Amino acid sequence: TFDPSKLQSFGNAAAGHDGVLSDETGAVVVKPCTAAEIAFYESVAASHSDLIPHLPTYMGQLTLSSKDSAVPEVDSGTITTEDGKVERLHGKKIATELHIVLENITSGFKKPNILDLKLGAQLWDEASKPEKRARLDEVSAQTTSGSLGFRIAGMRTYKGAEVPDVPEDLTKFVEQDKEAGCWVFNKMYGRKFHAQGVSDGFVEYVFPGAKTQPELERAREVLAFFLGEVKDIIEVFEKKESRMYGASILFVYEGDVEEYAKTKQILRSAHPEDEDDDELNLPKLAAVKMIDFAHATWHKGDGPDENALRGMRSTAGILKQLLDKTEKEV
Ligand code: ADP
Ligand code: MN
Structure with a gap:
C-alpha cells in the first residue's frame, strides 16, 4: 500500500495520455484507465495465466479523485504537424477517477x-464513433500501422550526462531531457517511417550512441532477448481469442552501458534457484x-487476433534482421 x-x-x-503517476519508490505506476482495462487484467488473473508473464504485474484498482492527490495536473502541450495541424503531444488525461x-x-x-510499439492496422473498437474510426484509419493508412500492423508510438533513449544537441532533421520529433540525459521521441517520429525505413527507428533505439564494442555486444544481447520475448508473446496470443485495439509492446533495456555491464556481473552472482532473489530488487538488463x-476484450469463437498478431510478426522480423546484422558487426 502507498500514500x-x-x-x-x-x-x-x-507515449499515450497525460496523467500516468508513480509512487515514491517507483515500483508501481498508477494510470487513469477504462473499466475495460481493469476487466481485462482481472480476466487474465482469473483464467489466462499463460499471459501473466507477458504483462506488468496487476496490483489492483484505485479510485483517485484530483482532491486525493497532490499531483499537479500535467499537460504536455502541443506540436505542429507536417501539414500545419496543431495536435496534442499526448492524449488529454482521461477524465476518470478509476x-x-x-x-x-x-x-x-x-x-x-524505452520503446512503445502500438499494434494493429485497425486501431478502433466497435464502440468508437464514425469520426474516431475515420481519424484513426487515416493515421493507419499513412503510417506503418497500415503496412506492417504496428508503428513506433514513442521512444526515450539515454544519451549520456552531456546530452547531444538534436540535429536539424530531428528537431520536430525529439526533445532533450537534459536532467535525465535523454532524448524523448514524440508520437510524430514513428509516423514518418515507411515500411522499408522503420528499422532505422529500431537502430536509433538500440544504438543511441556510438557503435563501440560494448554497445554492439549490448545491442546483440538485447535484440536476441527482445526477439525471444516477442516470439513467446506471439505463441501465446495465437492460442487466444482476444481483440486488442491500440495495445502496445513495451521494450525496455538498460541505457547506461556501464550500468549494463555491472548488472550482468550482479546477475551472474545471484542464484536464480533462490526464490528470495525476486525480492532482492535485482537490477534488470531488459524487459518486454x-x-x-483500454480496448481489449475476449471474443470466444472468433479465432486469434490477426490484427495484433500481424504487428507482432512484423516486429519479430525486423528484430531478427537487425540481430543478424549486429552479429556480423560485433
Ligand atoms: P494510454 O496510451 O492509453 O495513455 P498506456 O497504457 O499505453 O496508456 O500508457 C502510456 C505510457 O505509459 C506507455 O507508453 C508507457 O511508456 C507507460 N506505461 C504504461 N504502463 C506502464 C507500466 N506498467 N510500466 C512502465 N511504463 C508504463
Ligand atoms: Mn498506449
Whole structure:
C-alpha cells in the first residue's frame, strides 16, 4: 500500500495520455484507465495465466479523485504537424477517477531506454464513433500501422550526462531531457517511417550512441532477448481469442552501458534457484511486456487476433534482421 498524496507524475511514459503517476519508490505506476482495462487484467488473473508473464504485474484498482492527490495536473502541450495541424503531444488525461495499479516495468533500470510499439492496422473498437474510426484509419493508412500492423508510438533513449544537441532533421520529433540525459521521441517520429525505413527507428533505439564494442555486444544481447520475448508473446496470443485495439509492446533495456555491464556481473552472482532473489530488487538488463488494454476484450469463437498478431510478426522480423546484422558487426 502507498500514500496517494505522495504520488508523483510518472517521468518515464514513452507515449499515450497525460496523467500516468508513480509512487515514491517507483515500483508501481498508477494510470487513469477504462473499466475495460481493469476487466481485462482481472480476466487474465482469473483464467489466462499463460499471459501473466507477458504483462506488468496487476496490483489492483484505485479510485483517485484530483482532491486525493497532490499531483499537479500535467499537460504536455502541443506540436505542429507536417501539414500545419496543431495536435496534442499526448492524449488529454482521461477524465476518470478509476485508476489501475501496475508494476512499473521501467523500475530496476538506472537509465531505461524505452520503446512503445502500438499494434494493429485497425486501431478502433466497435464502440468508437464514425469520426474516431475515420481519424484513426487515416493515421493507419499513412503510417506503418497500415503496412506492417504496428508503428513506433514513442521512444526515450539515454544519451549520456552531456546530452547531444538534436540535429536539424530531428528537431520536430525529439526533445532533450537534459536532467535525465535523454532524448524523448514524440508520437510524430514513428509516423514518418515507411515500411522499408522503420528499422532505422529500431537502430536509433538500440544504438543511441556510438557503435563501440560494448554497445554492439549490448545491442546483440538485447535484440536476441527482445526477439525471444516477442516470439513467446506471439505463441501465446495465437492460442487466444482476444481483440486488442491500440495495445502496445513495451521494450525496455538498460541505457547506461556501464550500468549494463555491472548488472550482468550482479546477475551472474545471484542464484536464480533462490526464490528470495525476486525480492532482492535485482537490477534488470531488459524487459518486454504487453501494455495498454483500454480496448481489449475476449471474443470466444472468433479465432486469434490477426490484427495484433500481424504487428507482432512484423516486429519479430525486423528484430531478427537487425540481430543478424549486429552479429556480423560485433
Ligand atoms: P494510454 O496510451 O492509453 O495513455 P498506456 O497504457 O499505453 O496508456 O500508457 C502510456 C505510457 O505509459 C506507455 O507508453 C508507457 O511508456 C507507460 N506505461 C504504461 N504502463 C506502464 C507500466 N506498467 N510500466 C512502465 N511504463 C508504463
Ligand atoms: Mn498506449
